[in-house]
Amino acid sequence: MAPPVLAEKPTVTPRPGRRRRPGFGRRDHLIGWLLIAPAVVYFLVFLLFPALAALYYSFTDWNLRTAPNWVGLANYTDLLFDDAKYPHxxxxxxxxxxxxxxxxxxxxxxxxxxxxxxxxxxxxxxxxxxxxxxxxxxxxxxxxxxxxxxxxxxxxxxxxxxxxxxxxxxxxxxxxxxxxxxxxxxxxxxxxxxxxxxxxxxxxxxxxxxxxxxxxxxxxxxxxxxxxxxxxxxxxxxxxxxxxxxxxxxxxxxxxxxxxxxxxxxxxxxxxxxxxxxxxxxxxxxxxxxxxxxxxxxxxxxxxxxxxxxxxxxxxxxxxx
Amino acid sequence: MIRRVTGAAAAVALLAGLTACGGGSDEAGASTMLTYWMFQDRTPQAGEVVDKIRADFEKVNPGVTVKIVKIPKDDYNTKLGSAISSGSGPDVGVLDQPLVPRFALDGTIKEVPAGLVDEKAFYEGALETNRVNAKLYGLPIDHTAVALFYNKKFVPTPPKTWDELKQIAAKVHQADPKTAGMVVPKGDGYGGWMWPGFVAGAGGDMVDVQNKKIHFNEQPAVDALQLWVDLLPSSPREITDSDKSFENGLAGMMISGPWDVANIKDQFPDLQLGVAPLPYKTEPAGNIGGENAVVFSKGKNADLAWKWLAFITNADNNTQLAQALGGFPVNIAAAERDAATFGPDQAAFLEQLKVARARPAVPEWIQINDEIIAPALESALSGKSTAKESLDDAAAKTRTLLGWTG
CATH class of the missing domain: 1.10.3720.10 (MetI-like)
Known part of the structure; x- marks a missing residue:
């Protein structure tokens, strides 16, 4: 989220016109973004991204070490139906x-x-x-x-x-x-x-x-x-x-x-x-x-x-x- | 204004710091750097031993720096796995024995170059934990085993055979029904690790990897499990399941490893502890644990890495290293020369290690041990099925899992 915030910065500098109604200006948007940025970044980096990565890995035979190979739904069907592989x-x-x-x-x-x-x-x-x-x-x-x-x-x-x-x-x-x-x-x-x-x-x-x-x-x-x-x-x-x-x-x-x-x-x-x-x-x-x-x-x-x-x-x- | 200046100064300082760090590693690159991963030191003294061996190695290999990275044992495998998959793994490092087949078969580690070491210089059991499909993929750096702990108050002379073991256990429990004969291992992963030592003690074997045959439902294995079942009446679980029942004098015997000798001496100085090799039926035998070291395929300076491993396992260095790691030397010459320094309580383990058997070199072994063999042991121990039935069932499950027919 950081790059767009920085890019906007120069355009904020001119003061809003006198006649404008007090409201939610660009500067306020910027502050808003800055305030929620830590939470958003945390959510994206530590929750959403790992969850999506885990979803991808659930269709692979990944072992944490070698490159994962796509196995489709095999993990899911084996878990549910293959007692020899997952006895418990x-x-x-x-x-x-x-x-x-x-x-x-x-x-x-x-x-x-x-x-x-x-x-x-x-x-x-x-x-x-x-x-x-x-x-x-x-x-x-x-x-x-x-x-x-x-x-x-x-x-x-x-x-x-x-x-x-x-x-x-x-x-x-x-x-x-x-x-x-x-x-x-x-x-x-x-x-x-x-x-x-x-x-x-x-x-x-x-x-x-x-x-x-x-x-x-x-x-x-x-x-x-x-x-x-x-x-x-x-x-x-x-x-x-x-x-x-x-x-x-x-x-x-x-x-x-x-x-x-x-x-x-x-x-x-x-x-x-x-x-x-x-x-x-x-x-x-x-x-x-x-x-x-x-x-x-x-x-x-x-x-x-x-x-x-x-x-x-x-x-x-x-x-x- | 002032704030801006200090901010800028801070940024410059930070950048300078970063480049300084970067420069540091570049400089080290001028000499040859070898990265070695190992478990966190057990004691500060152990750290000094490792450090001394590293300094000696650098002295005989000018221009070489060994960077030792120590990682808590519980996190080691996870850290190692993620470092390897992200390409930032070590050149050489410690690897748990049962992980060697996994890493060998997916090409994560290199084969030991021919002529690096004399294989006969090593204890066979320890060396075999590095062999996968008849090829050697690492060197043992220390090894350990379980043995019979006995309380001299109840057991004046330790049993040598299974029959004596059963008799003594029965006698101890008869003399005082509140005392158990022996802490019988359980059907969990830990019990599953000890059990093959008993199977081998009856002349049996777990599996034959080469011919894809299961042996752990044959007579010797059935006898080994039956021995545990037979011990239970004189060793009730409600006594032995109590925390530290042997140490508290509630049981005459237990099976454990050298790590418990130090604990007992420290916390239960009054206990009259004796340690003897495991009782056997037809031949002395035991299980094995300990650490191996391997060279990673994605690492640099493989030749130097092997040289380092040969150095830490040679007759000069291996005893100190193994003792620092809490195990026993894998180098026979080192062990024989230093046997006297181990003390009477450790002698039994040294005997035991001569007849130690490596785990089957199957990548799925930990899972088979925990999920198939352990429940089978528990099923017989709790009386839900006979030893033969539960092991037949486990053998069938293992065959299905591995796709074996024998």
């Missing part, structure tokens, strides 16, 4: 969907409960807000190490805790059926951003409506279901859409949890039970030498996310009522 592609989809279905509602529920609690207290709410937000800003590697300890089959606090209720100890991260719930639980613990947005949503509910409900004799439970939940609907919708998108792309969490033990190679947990879609993609891109196929995977995910998001816009109620 469908497994990675299954894992990701399971994770999304469990983690998103769990995260939204936890965030809403935390927001309601914070909204109810007046003293020290900043302190508790900080505490609840800390998991979001904690380095992912540290989160992985801490949760590996918490889930440890011998010394883990989680096992000690559930034993109090008579539930037998579990080998959380090494039992295929428990891996996704265990990961979802960590995601819910990291719900700080959703919590802050819910908190803002709660503050936006006019007190008059609440008071009116109280006068009409609504109890706390009724007020929650009849006033708070409907009034928060736009917030919930926003968090649902962004939460689903994030869950479908989950990577860092699984990576740190399953690579935490030093020499462990990241093949996605016991029996591929934690092999999420993006982890699978990452392995093909950087470990199995198949960047072309990995690019195709990223476009399949892109299309899938687009469809899921469109469906949410169509079928989920988003207006406050």
């Amino acid at each position: 592609f469908w497994q990675s989809i299954k894992v990701t969907l399971q994770y999304t279905i469990i983690a998103v509602p769990l995260t939204l529920g936890t965030a809403l409960i935390q927001a309601l609690l914070l909204n109810a207290i007046h003293r020290g709410s900043n302190f508790f807000r900080l505490l609840l937000f800390l998991p979001v800003v904690t380095a992912e590697a540290a989160v992985g190490a801490i949760w590996r300890w918490l889930y440890d089959p011998q010394y883990g606090l989680i096992n000690t805790f559930i034993e109090l209720f008579g539930i037998p100890r579990q080998n959380w991260l090494n039992t295929p059926e428990l891996v996704i719930p265990a990961l979802s639980f960590i995601a819910a613990w990291q719900c700080g951003i959703s919590m802050i947005i819910y908190l803002a949503g709660l503050k936006g509910i006019p007190t008059s409506i609440r008071e009116a409900a109280v006068i009409d004799g609504a109890g706390p439970v009724q007020r929650f279901w009849r006033v708070v939940v409907p009034m928060l609907r736009p917030t919930t919708f926003y968090l649902l859409v962004t939460g689903v998108i994030a869950a479908l792309q989950v990577f860092g969490l699984v990576y740190v949890i399953f690579s935490g033990g030093g020499n462990r190679s990241v093949t996605g947990g016991p029996e591929q039970s934690g092999l999420t879609y993006v982890l699978h993609l990452y392995l093909y891109a950087f470990r199995y030498d198949a960047m072309g196929a990995a690019c195709a995977m990223s476009f399949i995910l892109f299309l899938f996310i687009m469809i899921v998001t469109a469906m949410q816009f169509k079928f989920v109620k988003q207006e406050a009522s």
